[in-house]
Amino acid sequence: MLRINRENLKSSHQMFWFLVDFLMLGLLIINLAFIIWDSIYNFIAVQNLLKDYLPAVQTAYNPVHERFIFYDMIFVSIFLTEFVIRWGYSVKAKVYDRWYFYPFIHWYDLVGCIPIGSFRFLRVLRIISIGYRLQQYKIIDFTNTKIYRFLAFYFDAFMEELSDRIVIKVLTGVQHEIEQGSPLFDRIQNDILYPRREMLSDWISDRVAQAAQQGYMPNRGALRAYLEHRVDNALKQNLELSRLKYLPVVGPTIQDTLENAVGDIVANVIHQILNDLASSTNHAFIEDIVNVLLPDPNTTEEEDSNQEALITLIYEIIDAIKGQVRVKHWRKNLP
Incomplete structure (x- = not known):
């Protein structure tokens, strides 16, 4: 009222x-x-x-x-x-x-x-x-007032339908340009991303370290127990290793020792990898990955295959965005 x-x-x-x-x-x-x-x-x-x-x-x-x-x-x-x-x-x-x-x-x-x-x-x-x-x-x-809510609801619905159609049309045009070999892709890769490789490396390195610290460090005990359990099950299913227990006197001891050693080695390797990722030492590793993904524009080695793979990735990302844009959120508010 x-x-x-x-x-x-x-x-x-x-x-x-x-x-x-x-x-x-x-x-x-x-x-x-x-x-x-x-x-x-x-x-x-x-x-x-x-x-x-x-x-x-x-x-x-x-x-x-x-x-x-x-x-x-x-x-x-x-x-x-x-x-x-x-x-x-x-x-x-x-x-x-x-x-x-x-x-x-x-x-x-x-x-x-x-x-x-x-x-x-x-x-x-x-x-x-x-x-x-x-x-x-x-x-x-x-x-x-009820009139305002009624008009506001259908105005928002109209604007969403209109904007969705415009966005889908624009994204479809971008996909078409990429298929036709638009210079937009080269500009993004060479003029925007490549000059900022160092910044991207620093950012990804910090994000990976933060994710490893928050996700692994508090749960490393549970993760170690899980890895040892999975390795133990895998070794018990191994036919060659199971034959060791038939050796007189030392067979069961050797089998247990191998199972414990392998489980400990796998857990320690995973622990060391995640520790490295959680520290600043991961920067060189991340930088190598970024350099592979964003090679020097003057380097032509495997350029066509890398470009085609990246174009396919961008195309699929745009398809995913178009699928999300097609979702009619205003229908969820219908009485």
């Missing part, structure tokens, strides 16, 4: 102008209703219908219809008077840098006052501007 916040109205120090806004809002609604009714009455069929069923209404309103311009000019004169008063106040209060800025900024007020045909319906812009000003000062909150 639409309510007036009286506290904000009093604290705004513009109570007089807001009261004028409410008065103008009421006059505008009455004026637009009068214009709409007169436009409907202008049809001969409506006049005949009223003459047959409501002759008193037709007799009373017909003189008003004949002098419609006169009555409409009464409203126009009120609107223009209010416009001039506000203009004078803006000049006195120095609201704008120049005295003549006001009519250009509030052009919709003047255009709506033109008493010609469809220009009259532009007075609805004045209603919108008054409503926006009242909403901006939190005198009235339109966002809690």
Whole structure:
């Protein structure tokens, strides 16, 4: 339900102008209703219908219809008077840098006052501007009304449908350009990524170290136990190793020793690798990987195969983005 916040109205120090806004809002609604009714009455069929069923209404309103311009000019004169008063106040209060800025900024007020045909319906812009000003000062909150939520929902749905189609069209064009050998790919690789290889290496190195520290260090005991368990199961399923237990006296001992040694070696190797990744020593390793992925543009060795693989990767990434764009999020909010 639409309510007036009286506290904000009093604290705004513009109570007089807001009261004028409410008065103008009421006059505008009455004026637009009068214009709409007169436009409907202008049809001969409506006049005949009223003459047959409501002759008193037709007799009373017909003189008003004949002098419609006169009555409409009464409203126009009120609107223009209010416009001039506000203009004078803006000049006195120095609201704008120049005295003549006001009519250009509030052009919709003047255009709506033109008493010609469809220009009259532009007075609805004045209603919108008054409503926006009242909403901006939190005198009235339109966002809690059912009409606003209804219109906002379908406006968001329309904008999502429109933007999705535009994005998909653009991404499809990018894919087409990549297939046709667009220089965009070379510019991304040679002009953007290659000059920043060192920065990429530092960033990836830091991210890998952070991920290893947060993911491995707190769980290294559990990971070691898991690796030893998996290695132990794998060795027990090995046919050659299982035959050792048939050796007299030392067979079972050798089998257990090998199982423990292999499990310990695997766990230690994994532990050392993850420790290296979690420290600053991983930078050289990451830098080598980045250098392989972003080779010197002057080097032509395996350039075609690498470029084709990277183009395929980019193409698939764009396909994935298009698939996500096609998801209609607004449908999830349907009642």
